[in-house]
Amino acid sequence: MDNATAQAPVSTTTKHVTFRIWRQDGPDKPGHFDEFRVPYNKGANVISCLMEIQRNPVTTDGRRVSPAIYDAACLEEVCGSCAMNINGRVRMACSALIDRIIGDGEPIITLEPMKKFPVARDLAVDRSRMFEALKRVKAWINIDGTHNLGPGPRQSQADHTVMYKLSTCITCGSCVEACPQVTLDNDFIGAAAISQARLFNMNPAGKMNAEERVRGLMGPGGIQDCGKAQNCVKVCPKEIPLTTSIAVMNREVTKQVIKDIFFDLGDEKKAAGGPG
Ligand code: SF4
Structure with a gap:
């Protein structure tokens, strides 16, 4: 599928969560946000949503982009690799449950890399x-x-x-x-x-x-x-x-x-x- 015809996974009937994800190719490169919509799943955490985006990295404005890069390994708050800023607060993405982050209405979750470490790429940093x-x-x-x-x-x-x-x-x-x-x-x-x-x-x-x-x-x-x-x-x-x-x-x-x-x-x- 080429970039012009890529379809963002948008539905008017299913509840969605919108992710604004910081994109940056390296420590000295400029950065920007890409926005993605993910179907809401009860019990989902930020990492499972990032995996969902990885499967179909199409932005809300229909651009197919490279999947966002992030660190994660154990998915049970043991390896320490998935720390990132979630809605402006640093926390582990694996234990950040969507239900606890979003409120009523159209939820938007902003993901940014930690700022006290050089960015390796997107959400992954050099610790x-x-x-x-x-x-x-x-x-x-x-x-x-x-x-x-x-x-x-x-x-x-x-x-x-x-x-x-x-x-x-x-x-x-x-x-x-x-x-x-x-x-x-x-x-x-x-x-x-x-x-x-x-x-x-x-x-x-x-x-x-x-x-x-x-x-x-x-x-x-x-x-x-x-x-x-x-x-x-x-x-x-x-x-x-x-x-x-x-x-x-x-x-x-x-x-x-x-x-x-x-x-x-x-x-x-x-x-x-x-x-x-
Ligand atoms: S916040 Fe600091 S002290 Fe606590 S687990 Fe992470 S690195 Fe260790």
Whole structure:
């Protein structure tokens, strides 16, 4: 079918949902919206509607276009890849139920890529800054080898409960997107990495590298750039207590700064021939 004769899937009898979808070929390319109509299905979510559009990518004004590109994998809020702005609010497209988004009358749902990450194409973004931030705080446990080292140190139930919640982060980037301190061209580390530093510093084996993680939160783009807007905690799909994590790690950074001052003073005294 050529472009001129393509038919938009319009019916006057079936209820439809209209999607305005941001189209952009790359990070530095101009963008625009394309509009599509999808038959309403009870229980549908945004990803299932995007799949519907993919099957017949004809706009409401009858143009056959390339299907919109988006990231999605697990479709159950585990992989974290389908975060996008839906009617101006960042959320996971897989758990965004159409019924909950639309009101009465002709519903229009606007889909845009997250704006704090470079656009890869259409709704898909490059979330490398999230992974660079995790590297900065060494968000992992170093291993001594792959041989059996026996059971690890015991953890209290209270610590385990906190750590379990922190471990549910899916690196979706929603907290970064909602943070007013983050811009496309700055390097603020963001709430997710701060919270992961807390998680791995609580781990009995991870404590060995606790200071390195705390130091990872210091310096340009570090935790001190947090403006305490608290948007992160409001949008986190996993309801991770991000503001608590930021407060906890802020205290750790302050302690480290004080320790550094005393060590520096001690070193200066030693250099001057004093007792240190
Ligand atoms: S902390 Fe929450 S919002 Fe931020 S990346 Fe993890 S799951 Fe997503």
